[in-house]
Amino acid sequence: MLEIRNLHARIADGREVLKGIDLAVAPGEVHAIMGPNGSGKSTLASVLSGRPGYEVTQGGVTYLGRDLLALGPDERAREGVFLAFQYPVEIPGVNNMYFLRAALNSVRRARGEPDLDAGQFLKTVRAKLKLLEIGDDLLQRAVNVGFSGGEKKRNEIFQMAMLEPRLAILDETDSGLDIDALRVVAHGINKLRAPDRAMVLITHYQRLLDYIEPDRVHVLSGGRIVKSGDKTLAGELEKHGYAAFEAA
Amino acid sequence: MTETTQTKPYIDAFPAARGGAGDRLRPQREAALARFAALGFPTRRQEAWRFTDLRPLERQSYPPSAGGAAPAAALDALRLAGATHRLVLVNGRFAPELSDLAALPEGAWIGPSAQALAERPALSLLDAGEIDGAQPFAALNAAFFTDGAVIALAPGVVLDRPVEIIHLGRAEAPVSLHLRSRIELAPGSRARVVESFAGTGPYWTNAVLGVELGAGATLEHVRLQDEGVEAIHLSLARLRLGAGACYDAFALTLGGALSRQDVQVELAGEGARVGLGGVYLLRGTQEATTALLVDHAAPGCTTRELFKGVIGDRAHGAFQGAIAVRPGAQKTDAHQLNKNLLLSRRATVDTKPALEILADDVKCSHGATVGDLDEGALFYLRARGIAEAEARRMLIEAFAADALDMVEDTALRAHLAGHLQRWPGLRESRET
């Protein structure tokens, strides 16, 4: 489904942050990416989702057989790529429901599905809110404005549940969640696991992986994947830290 | 009489444009013309005109219009839903066939200025300020005005429906339209007035409005400036508020090649309140100035100002907001905020607050910002599948929304939101 080949990318000041990433994710798989602060995990997520400000200097990305990097960020989303932001953006003046409906209808149109009318939309919203145990007062507010850190993260997964992507990249969705919230969100994510849906979980903590069992775990350090393994790799990292895997 | 190349065409046009001996204002008009000639066109060396580029007005002269006609369809985009008292002026003259003033309640006089001059001689359409004031275009207006709208309410009269004043300009060749209007609300009376300006061709709207609000009177005033692309729009509103009177104004500025609105408010009675809100949306090479002056002459008065500007392409916006608090105007509460969003690298804005506070027990604040569209927010929306143009539209609308919230009436707010949503700049993608 997703194939990243020798991906190099640099940021505006010219510094190369991704230094040759290779990664293949098949439909139905969940991959975890771990690694020290500043190693390039969010940069990888940004490049995959098309955030402006990054230049790919070498390598490429294929998604469902297409050149992912040739698409604009909104096209990628309509093709089924979803990024749960490490830092969700506050958008004053844009109502959460209005935003969500605009997003859902653009994605549905791209899938050849008709727009949902107000009634159908509300029904879907209610079901997904319940899944993530979110109160509907959050929806009446502006997008992420005044949300607590944990509420923002929950809102990301709620959006994912609404948009039903093919490929979800979750950047530190577990950070900032309290113990109960983590369980709820992890449960929501597990519910979204499906044979035709792949997920990439970026995380610092094994706890998330106790709830969501990954097929593969990768260590990203210094802009490269320096180690890959099965779910037991996360436990090893928890015990010994990253020192043993630090890129040369 | 002093003449310059700029003032001469207007001075020369005076004898032909006016003339009827029946014009009882003749002496004042002549004095006003002399004042215009003496003042000449403003220059950017004058503080009040520093940011306004008058070149489009100087490039050619705009002889006074001899009148014109417009089809009823020209009103379609401007008319409010629901019942109104409607007064339409085409090229500065009352158009009875497009107007509807059939259902005026007791104690309300609403009609064209020309008729008011005959029927209501006590109304002061012109005052001494025109003849010795410092506003050359107001003086020119006094010399040439053909018509306008007059609203006069007796004490305690509350208008049942909004008054809709529609100004249409129709020009094949350059002409000027000089409109002079007056709103007098006696103590305790109340009105909602929606003024719209629109048209086609190279016309210059030069509008002057005088407003007098008696004690406890309330005026809600919405202005929609959607003049034609070649048009020039200069308007001056002078208001005087008595004790406890309330003036709530909102201006949506969309049209015109060059436009400027001056609003000058004197808070003359204790506890008067003024709210001035507005949004200006500019694109192409449009040039628009908002110049506000609120004079707190009495204690315990309140001012709220919120203007939002969205400026694209090579357009230029300017906001000049002066608030004066006179000695003795204690317990003044005045807040001013001007926020601007630049959509292109060549778009520019000047924003200049000016607070002069001569009393000590006051609460005054002002703020001004100039920024770009939030790239982070734009990416967030796009990352959810919303196309770039749509995402930009959502963010621009969100930016303008809180100013629009100053319009209390839901239907009116929806009417303005509709005009805002039709702004072509919302659908144009970024130009760098």
Ligand SMILES: Nc1ncnc2c1ncn2[C@@H]1O[C@H](COP(=O)(O)OP(=O)(O)OP(=O)(O)O)[C@@H](O)[C@H]1O
């Ligand atoms: N837009 C940017 N502008 C400047 N520097 C950037 C930008 N994006 C990434 N970087 C830099 O690139 C490096 C990698 O950052 P990135 O956010 O990808 O790290 P990360 O692995 O996600 O770290 P964390 O675990 O702290 O979230 C850092 O040094 C960071 O400062």
Ligand SMILES: [Mg+2]
């Ligand atoms: Mg990160």
